[in-house]
Amino acid sequence: MNRREFLKKSSLVAGAVLAQQLVDLDRLAGAAPAQRRGEMLYRPLGNTGEELSILGLGGAHIGRQPDEKQSIALIKSAIDRGITFMDNSWDYNGGESEKRMGKALQGGYREKVFLMTKFDGRTRSAAQKQIDESLKRLKTDRIDLLMFHEVIRMNDPDRFFGPDGAVQAALEAKKAGKARYLGFTGHKDPAIHLHMLDLTRAHNFKPDAVLMPLNVMDAHFRSFQHQVLPRLISEKIGVLSMKPLGDAIILQSKAVSAIECLHYAMTVNPGTVVTGIDSLPILDQALEAVRSFKPLTREEQAALLARTERFARSGEYELFKTTGHFDSTAKHPEWMG
Template structure:
């Protein structure tokens, strides 16, 4: 296993992270999910991804069961959808119970997809106030955010945070062999994160398998490409022991790419990627859980509601 430093936190984490969504799928029974987590840890994976909303809480519950006796071997992350302080606090407490832990290493604001999301998060009664209180209480250690829609919204989130005097520890975003050709996080956001020494979490390496349907690249090539970027962790969904083997093989066979190798792999995907067809998380609402469940976000800031005409 390769290990990398998580931005300015100084934490050393595995270059591959175990995606939490897949271990809660109906096609993966609980016994297999726990076996996957244990096998991943045994093979050197330390970064564990999850979210409050994954599979109605099943993913966190299974992760909690799998980490009994293993908590000190992993860097545990989850994500919270609430934009209000009240809703974020509620969801965070639920995550702690499901995961059966006293603290979570990293909690991230989930699905920052809209230009208003940063302002809701950083409102005086917003979710980041809940995160800061939780960090002060020892319930969480680090704070980040995620999103998959548009790199400009990521940049806006960083800008709003900076205006409030806050710096994120991590940022999670889509990074894959097609991203460079369409609304690219790698081109627009990644340099800023490197400049600020913020931990980079890459996701959507395969876009839940959709990317592979382009028949342009292999799974190993996909993972090698993202490992070659200045990522701290590449998160990948693992729903079988065979897919775990594939992730480990990608790490073991990874070698830094030269400019010619990069040009060749991007040339393979240029035409298929040109319109975002194989990155539907950018071009549709199919992947937008909070759009389908707006109640997860909580109420709009009270100060804004007072401005509305009665």
């Protein structure tokens, strides 16, 4: 085979792979019709009956401001402009993210939002302690969506469902009215998510929602979009996605803009896209993405995937998959119990 024939064959193979990706996107995109009210679009969360903003406010970023007053003002501004989904975690910024969000949600704001937080405990006692601490910091008597955090090791699901595992604490919290819905999160590998889903089925524990990365690079590398998303939709589990910009690392490739990243995530995800917002200009940018959003066409999807393919091959711009940089429980194994 000469070079010209090789290149032609390679092009045909690449085209066939891309076409398959687009078929999947056509099937998944627009699964849940969005309703526009004011600056925001809203979609249902799985079978919960809840309607959430298409954008979620990432909890890690709202604890980074030098002055907590900045964080509180940012949270309130996001809510005033239509964002109803509030993301958080027991471990974000040493608990500061939950404390600041708890203060921001006073004065009637708590009733305007759907509040999610996560716990790191793998044992019943560790999880119970963290759940109660989160409730205290957030100044609320209930979490709308309580999540097992960082399912990033293949044995994490086994620990959750093991003897005296954290699933008992989660179910007890729900029974006591401390949590309305339950689910899990992870960012490392779709195989781990699938193992967790297998165990939830084996233990007759159907999660109400699952949080995972979905972005323009993920489609090419250890893809949650292609391996996990179809299963969530087929089992009618609420879809939440994160890292649409990979903590802005994806933008360093210069292959795509922030608005393009957000539009892609909103297209392939039939639910809410959680994104980091640490300033008013970034909030404005995210809301502009919502204002200008229309589900991407096949041609637009193909153009984005073609532009990102060579950058995505090794996971260089998805460090949450390939390094320990985002693995807080790896840095603090004592949190797991």
